Amino acid sequence: MAADRKSQLPEIESFNLAELDVSALDVRLELTSLLPHNLPGCNGNCATHTFSCNLNVSCGKNSGCVVFA
């Protein structure tokens, strides 16, 4: 579970969930979700940089992706 990877310890304050469970020692990991957005085609750097992406990737907006309507 991703939530298990968020620290509750006093000297570590976690701000997010690490997307990959790297506690397993396999060199090749199964990607549990796409980074940074769990949407097809989005790597935060789409073909037109930011024109068509509203995912707060680099355009500062925060609604849904319009490439895949």
Added chain:
Amino acid sequence: MQTPVEIGTRPQTGQIMDAPVPDGCGCQADTSCACGGHAADRPAPEPVPEEPIDISTRTLRASSYLIYVDLPRNDREMLLVHGYTGAFDKVSHRIATFVRAREDRRAPKPLYGDWTPAPAVDEGTELPDSYISVLIKRGYLTYLTREEELRRFTAIADDLHARSNYPGYIIMPTYDCNLRCFYCFQDHMRTNPSFAYLLKRMTIPMADRIFDAMPQIEARHGIAPESKYARPITLFGGEPLLRDNRDLIEHILARAHDGGTRAISAISNATDLDAYADLLGPDGIEQIQVTLDGVPDEHDQRRVYADGTGSFERIARNITMALERGAQISARMNIDRRNISELPQLARIFIEHGWTESPRFVAYTAPIHASNDKTERATTFSSWELDQALDELRASDPVMEVIGRPDDNLQRRARSIFDAGGTMGGQPTFCGAHSGMYVIDRFGDLYACWERTGNEKVRIGQIKPDATVEMDAVNDSMWRTRTVTSNRACAQCRYALFCGGGCAVLAEGRRGRIDTNFCDGYGERFRAMVAEAYGDFKAGKVVTAGAAGPMMNM
């Protein structure tokens, strides 16, 4: 409707004066890779070990992709960020020191102050297992060797690259432009008669041919014709929105609508935007990037018509009109050491025009790069230098808040993690030139990068007269395989999946090959922006709209 001009003919290959770029990536290596160099630098693939790793025989070490973000005026705490898990954590100085003692290479020097001496590993083993367990789960500590972790990183980055590969289109109606800006990377096209053949306008039949070919391009990316793929379409040039291009642009917009694209974008100097007034807005040309290079007097020396007259007032009128029509305007200011001091005055002009009151207006800065021999390198900034110079201006004049720094988006993305979680990073390439961007010119030639257009030797493919798409396997591969794993410097870099490897064209300018790294101070920029975002978060500073970053890197 205008009468279509002839689909342009151009000199035979042997007659073309080479554009000022080397063939391919300029690589001189003699390996078997397409350009002769990629395979040499790519970390050699090795078989993935199938047997479980026995940690009793392993040494716990700091991950090669751990980023230490020190905080100004805070020697008790530090932020840790992980380059491929995307973890963001605040840790005590004790924890940070424990981790740093397990580095097998020198950690980057802090931005604020210096490292305290790290204890030897055997002195620092007193951390409770619960902490060590969390540090492993977050990715900061690992039992993998450096080479094993490099292979893990390579697998992750290559997987991300393979998954995030959807097409977008940059249509270039013409290479012609009505301005003659001294720093333009296409300057030679308008000043050297050998390139005059480039300057004609795209014909409407060619525009049809391009749209007819799009399903074939999309099929290369696994997109079926029946899928509802809203094509991202941007107009670029030259100047795409020249007054005389109106009929062509109207046709392109209609074809885009027919394909399910609601609105398109444009990179325009906006001098003739009034000719497109009725096409601007949420269902037409929705987003427009316009350049203003200083206050009117300065701008009018830089962005001039062929007869030397300035363009500021005309552009300003058109920006006001476009905002009123519902278009989004991203005002770009190309900055060097000679015009930066005028930015506060320019910000006041933005306010006086009422533009900053519109949520559809953003203004940002970008450093001028020495991309032709008319630009003096000594007058230019790196992105990091520009960030710092703008910080100084902001500190002395609050009006500068309406003008964005090159890395404001980076700061915003980090801030969103502190506010609400989520992730950033996961970017195996710098831009769409290495994934799904297709730049299409008036000849139907396909290019990966708009800064490498107009020279058929570097095109990645072409659209034939019957609208079939023919790719150039060598050039296509050269551009599309440039990722953070295609050179060893990036593959071993802590920041790689945040940075994407930097601009290929600038890397080529510096090292002669596109498959090299172009860092542009990214490590410093990243740490400074994350630290600033954390400071704003702790101070409860309200996130303001506007002053976002570039719509597009160019």
